Amino acid sequence: MSNIDFIYDWTKDGLRLQGIHWEEKTIGTCVLFIHGTSGNIVENYFAHTLGRELSNNGYGFFYGHNRGYSHINDIINNQGNHSRIGARYEKFSECLYDIDLWVNKIIELGYEKIIIMGHSLGANKTIYYNSKEQNQNIVGLILASPPDLVGLTKLKDQFRKEMINEARDNLKKNEPNKILSYLHEGWFEVSSETYLEFSIDGCAADNLPILRNPDRFEELDKIKVPILAFMGDTDEVNINSPEEDLLLLKTKATNCPDFQYKILDGANHNYIDKEKELSDLVVSWIKQAFK
Structure with a gap:
């Protein structure tokens, strides 16, 4: 049985974040998990299941919270104060x-x-990081439900143009944290600066432009390690069908030495009731890709 430990440390820009480590160093390989919008370990059952299964098979697992955990949070900073961030305000x-x-x-x-x-x-954050940082310790990537963030705003935000214009006006007024009048995808309150960071063609988060489909996905094209990508067949972030989206990503990852993808039958975006299938897929891929 694995030893689970909470770890706290400081980012280079002075925020204290928390990580959870399922320890198992017999093989020397660890999976670092980067959560999605507003995620956190308390509410992510598939990550907990995955951590247990990886540990049982001799691999470490580390759930690293980022500044976008939960919708709103107050993260202690190195000035002794708190920075209000969360998914609503993160850059x-x-x-x-x-x-x-x-x-x-x-x-x-x-x-x-x-x-x-x-x-x-x-x-998207994983791809962005790997396009900017070259670290020889990173030997593979796993993309779970990878979305075209800009494309989804075009398809799902009925008032996208109004939201972009309002956000730009708020930035001109030096009010980057002002909440927009409309909900993103009809459910998510978001600040002006945050919305512009994932809704505009060419923005930092626009690295899987499936809807626009340019000749090259430039950041994905830079990845030179094996990739596993998967999605549920009832996922809500696909642009076309899950099969079509993942196949397109494979064709665009031209420097990836081995791109594998899988559709999980009956799985939604958060893999509810499919946690074991997800875990088995990941463990099996790691054993096969890194013999």
């Missing part, structure tokens, strides 16, 4: 600080090989 580009913290922490813990797994928005 996508600052994910570099968060992921870098946990990559370095995992190396510090003694692991030699790291596989970064991003779920939903975390998949």
